[in-house]
Amino acid sequence: MKYIKFFSFFLFLFLPNIVCSSEVKEYKLNNGLKVIAVEEHKSPVATFQIWYRVGSRDEPAGKSGLSHLLEHMMFKGTSKYGTSALSRIVQKNGGTDNAYTTKDYTVYFELFSSDRIILSVDLEADRMQNLIMDPKEVLSERSVVMEERRLRYEDDPQNSLFEEVTAAAFKVHPYQRLVIGWMSDLKSIERDDLYDYYKTYYSPNNAVIVVAGDVNGDELIKNIGTLFGDLPCGPPIKKMSSAEPEQKGERRVILKREAELPYILIAYHVPSFPHEDSYALDVLNLILAGGKSTRLYQSLVYEKKVALGASADYSGFSRDPYLFFFYATAAPGRDIEDVEASLYAEIKNLQNEPPSEREIQKAKNQIESSFIMGQDSIYVQAMKYGMFEMLGDWRLIDTYIEGIRKVTREDVVEIAKKYFKEENGTVGILIPTKKVDSNQ
Amino acid sequence: MKKTNPPLPPLAKGGHGGITQSFSLNRYPLFISVLMLFAVFCFLPTNVFALNVNRTILPNGLVVLHSENHSLPIVMVTLIIKAGQINEPAEKAGLANLTAELLTEGTRNRKSRDISEEIDFIGASLDASAGSDYTTISLSVLKKDIQKGAELFSDILLNPIFPQDEIDRKKELIKGFLRQREEDPSFLAERAFKKEVFGEHSYGRILEGSAESIQNIKREDLVKFHADYFLPNNSILSVAGDLTHAELDALMGKYLSGWKKAEIPSRVTGELNRAKPKKTIKIDKDLTQANIILGNLGISRDNPDYYAVSVMNYILGGGGFSSRLMHSVRDELGLAYDVHSFFAANKEEGIFQIGLQTKNESANVAIAEVLKQVERIRKEKVTDDELSEAKSYLTGSFPRRLDTNRKIADFLASVEFYNLGLDYATKYPDYINSVTTGDVLRVAEKYLSPEKYVLVVVANQKKAELKY
Numbered sequence: 075m076k077y078i079k080f081f082s083f084f085l086f087l088f089l090p091n092i093v094c095s096s097e098v099k100e101y102k103l104n105n106g107l108k109v110i111a112v113e114e115h116k117s118p119v120a121t122f123q124i125w126y127r128v129g130s131r132d133e134p135a136g137k138s139g140l141s142h143l144l145e146h147m148m149f150k151g152t153s154k155y156g157t158s159a160l161s162r163i164v165q166k167n168g169g170t171d172n173a174y175t176t177k178d179y180t181v182y183f184e185l186f187s188s189d190r191i192i193l194s195v196d197l198e199a200d201r202m203q204n205l206i207m208d209p210k211e212v213l214s215e216r217s218v219v220m221e222e223r224r225l226r227y228e229d230d231p232q233n234s235l236f237e238e239v240t241a242a243a244f245k246v247h248p249y250q251r252l253v254i255g256w257m258s259d260l261k262s263i264e265r266d267d268l269y270d271y272y273k274t275y276y277s278p279n280n281a282v283i284v285v286a287g288d289v290n291g292d293e294l295i296k297n298i299g300t301l302f303g304d305l306p307c308g309p310p311i312k313k314m315s316s317a318e319p320e321q322k323g324e325r326r327v328i329l330k331r332e333a334e335l336p337y338i339l340i341a342y343h344v345p346s347f348p349h350e351d352s353y354a355l356d357v358l359n360l361i362l363a364g365g366k367s368t369r370l371y372q373s374l375v376y377e378k379k380v381a382l383g384a385s386a387d388y389s390g391f392s393r394d395p396y397l398f399f400f401y402a403t404a405a406p407g408r409d410i411e412d413v414e415a416s417l418y419a420e421i422k423n424l425q426n427e428p429p430s431e432r433e434i435q436k437a438k439n440q441i442e443s444s445f446i447m448g449q450d451s452i453y454v455q456a457m458k459y460g461m462f463e464m465l466g467d468w469r470l471i472d473t474y475i476e477g478i479r480k481v482t483r484e485d486v487v488e489i490a491k492k493y494f495k496e497e498n499g500t501v502g503i504l505i506p507t508k509k510v511d512s513n514q
Numbered sequence: 515m516k517k518t519n520p521p522l523p524p525l526a527k528g529g530h531g532g533i534t535q536s537f538s539l540n541r542y543p544l545f546i547s548v549l550m551l552f553a554v555f556c557f558l559p560t561n562v563f564a565l566n567v568n569r570t571i572l573p574n575g576l577v578v579l580h581s582e583n584h585s586l587p588i589v590m591v592t593l594i595i596k597a598g599q600i601n602e603p604a605e606k607a608g609l610a611n612l613t614a615e616l617l618t619e620g621t622r623n624r625k626s627r628d629i630s631e632e633i634d635f636i637g638a639s640l641d642a643s644a645g646s647d648y649t650t651i652s653l654s655v656l657k658k659d660i661q662k663g664a665e666l667f668s669d670i671l672l673n674p675i676f677p678q679d680e681i682d683r684k685k686e687l688i689k690g691f692l693r694q695r696e697e698d699p700s701f702l703a704e705r706a707f708k709k710e711v712f713g714e715h716s717y718g719r720i721l722e723g724s725a726e727s728i729q730n731i732k733r734e735d736l737v738k739f740h741a742d743y744f745l746p747n748n749s750i751l752s753v754a755g756d757l758t759h760a761e762l763d764a765l766m767g768k769y770l771s772g773w774k775k776a777e778i779p780s781r782v783t784g785e786l787n788r789a790k791p792k793k794t795i796k797i798d799k800d801l802t803q804a805n806i807i808l809g810n811l812g813i814s815r816d817n818p819d820y821y822a823v824s825v826m827n828y829i830l831g832g833g834g835f836s837s838r839l840m841h842s843v844r845d846e847l848g849l850a851y852d853v854h855s856f857f858a859a860n861k862e863e864g865i866f867q868i869g870l871q872t873k874n875e876s877a878n879v880a881i882a883e884v885l886k887q888v889e890r891i892r893k894e895k896v897t898d899d900e901l902s903e904a905k906s907y908l909t910g911s912f913p914r915r916l917d918t919n920r921k922i923a924d925f926l927a928s929v930e931f932y933n934l935g936l937d938y939a940t941k942y943p944d945y946i947n948s949v950t951t952g953d954v955l956r957v958a959e960k961y962l963s964p965e966k967y968v969l970v971v972v973a974n975q976k977k978a979e980l981k982y
Contacts, residue, residue, distance in 0.1 A: 215848065230698075
């Protein structure tokens with residue numbers, strides 16, 4: 075036996091009036107590889123996802139973008155399947171594959187009709203160990219990633235501001251650097267940097283497999299055991315640990331470049347899940363920006379008409395404390411100072427007076443509804459299990475739902491006071507420089 | 515269905531605009547979005563994966579499609595109203611869009627704020643949006659809240675009152691968004707490309723119209739557009755999820771019984787100019803990348819060559835990493851993160867286009883490579899392997915096109931709209947499997963046009979030094 079099965083039960087999400095269940099099975103191979111199978115037979119499809127506990131947070135100084143470039147290289151071929159053959163094999167079988175890199179982890183996945191899912195086991199076991207990483211291919215893929223950076227950041231004014239604000243908000247923690255990496259760092263990444271990184275982090279003991287859909291976990295684990303079971307453990311991994319020192323005063327970043335309208339992005343340092351404040355932050359996020367009926371849209375866009383769009387964004391699902399964002403684009407002819415003042419006015423309101431019971435209930439309803447609707451897609455469902463597993467344990471899903479349910483009006487006021495303080499914020503402003511001439 | 519959004523789908527939970535884009539990086543996000551767009555028109559179930567669908571036509575002319583599925587306590591509703599850009603006069607471009615946008619901004623029973631409040635409170639979504647050929651209203655709601663959801667759905671469909679202050683507010687917002695999009699190079703390229711390819715035809719305009727054309731739209735235009743086209747005999751209702759036939763009947767009786775049949779006005783659209791000469795449009799902007807679109811007029815959805823074109827497009831640039839363009843432009847030359855081709859097959863002829871972004875200095879090389887690949891697929895037969903891989907993807911991937919209730923509801927509605935028939939599901943694999951290498955060559959020659967293509971390049975023109 076290459077694996078032991080040590081967990082199997084029905085997960086019930088107890089939501090008001092509704093009970094949703096999926097059968098979840100958990101296994102562990104002797105080499106440390108964990109497997110989570112979510113059996114869901116409503117449609118003859120399945121997804122196979124492999125989650126590596128490595129992301130931009132783990133990159134050495136001067137090598138930002140390494141995790142993401144490695145993710146690209148993972149599609150460039152192994153000794154067994156040759157150059158760029160992987161996606162072709164998947165598609166030939168009616169499947170789709172893709173991957174993405176975050177601050178904390180890197181995910182590879184395939185989506186297939188359920189009768190083909192076994193292919194994933196072979197392909198993923200192979201590329202966990204046997205990448206070729208031809209130096210010529212590295213050079214070529216590096217320029218592809220540079221094009222990706224130009225596309226997403228260099229030529230996008232609002233995303234450029236996001237990069238500037240993040241870099242200013244963190245002085246010490248590696249969350250300072252975006253996943254895409256700085257251009258000058260990308261230029262310096264060599265084949266050996268990638269290969270060492272790959273050999274350090276891509277091992278069974280640093281990965282988790284999540285399979286969801288029309289599968290039989292007990293059958294599939296036999297194949298997984300055969301193909302992954304003999305892969306050796308990687309070297310012991312030193313977990314990066316870093317703490318951002320407390321911010322003692324507002325930071326302001328101004329970005330001047332060709333653009334049409336001024337834009338503001340404010341970021342406050344906040345804790346991440348499962349910190350006790352994270353639930354109220356989630357609820358607060360929805361009170362501010364959970365649809366057109368909520369505060370930022372109603373005030374800045376609908377009533378005052380100072381902004382074209384105004385929103386907030388918080389995701390507590392990161393390993394270390396991250397940021398709570400407010401952002402808005404000025405309406406034509408309106409000053410960005412007015413937009414900024416209006417955002418602060420909304421923050422003040424929250425600090426001075428508790429939101430209504432209905433607002434709290436609305437936010438909770440939205441979170442619960444999105445959990446249930448998310449189950450319609452096996453892909454979304456698998457992502458949810460993987461993400462909670464990266465934060466410690468997929469069973470934290472229950473902890474999360476419980477935590478949300480307990481949030482009170484007073485909690486929201488308290489956290490608004492605690493975190494949305496001037497000295498804890500980084501304010502970024504995009505100032506358009508010259509008029510764009512788009513005449514042909 | 516036109517693609518005008520930047521190629522960055524939000525991935526994270528609760529994705530919001532610019533921020534979320536920065537959280538995660540897909541290896542090739544566009545591939546998925548292009549295929550999704552393709553999916554609406556082409557991936558259908560076979561007998562292996564048949565949907566249990568009930569189709570009825572009500573006395574008022576409404577076509578109702580219903581797929582019952584009780585695995586989750588949710589209900590997805592899609593309503594297609596056969597009125598879109600194609601039904602609006604040029605001087606009032608943006609009329610279909612503005613009508614759709616205002617449905618949720620005030621009814622006989624509710625103010626704008628009441629509508630969003632009631633929908634948000636139950637964690638549902640209710641959206642109305644116009645497209646080139648039709649307008650869609652979609653509702654996603656938990657089963658326990660279906661009464662409230664259906665009530666709101668019917669209220670915005672049947673009773674919108676188009677309040678003047680809401681019209682003014684919405685016009686200002688749209689004008690603002692149009693201005694903001696001037697900073698998006700892909701938008702500039704797309705707008706110029708469509709305008710050149712379609713000329714005066716409504717497909718040549720962007721959905722929102724222009725700052726000038728929006729100004730021409732009066733309240734009575736909106737009221738009339740709604741009264742003329744939002745009719746049961748001009749609509750398709752598709753419902754998927756946790757609802758029995760009896761429950762659906764009861765809801766229809768309660769909320770849609772007042773919807774009356776009426777005569778549908780004939781539509782006016784500009785003529786397509788098919789005899790266009792080759793043309794290059796250069797737009798100068800201070801960018802690091804050249805945003806390039808090359809293409810021409812394509813085919814309509816009812817063209818019998820649709821399946822051969824689907825296979826050809828997959829091999830050329832629709833098939834992600836299996837496509838020739840991706841293989842040469844990205845994998846071999848390292849010139850672009852994204853390169854793709856697609857056909858938008860509408861009620862009338864849509865577009866065929868190849869798109870990519872590369873640093874200014876590589877624009878010439880990239881265009882040369884694209885033209886080389888177009889020439890190759892027009893001159894030489896594709897290999898048997900390429901043909902069979904394309905077929906196995908196209909036929910093998912469709913179960914995934916119908917693996918959620920939302921996808922099923924949308925899919926059934928568009929199958930009905932394009933008259934594909936309920937048995938189309940079983941026929942589709944045969945249509946695809948009957949395509950030969952000879953067909954692929956023939957349609958490539960016929961529909962890819964090296965003499966008449968439109969090339970749009972948005973770039974720092976000084977650095978790009980275009981030879982085209």
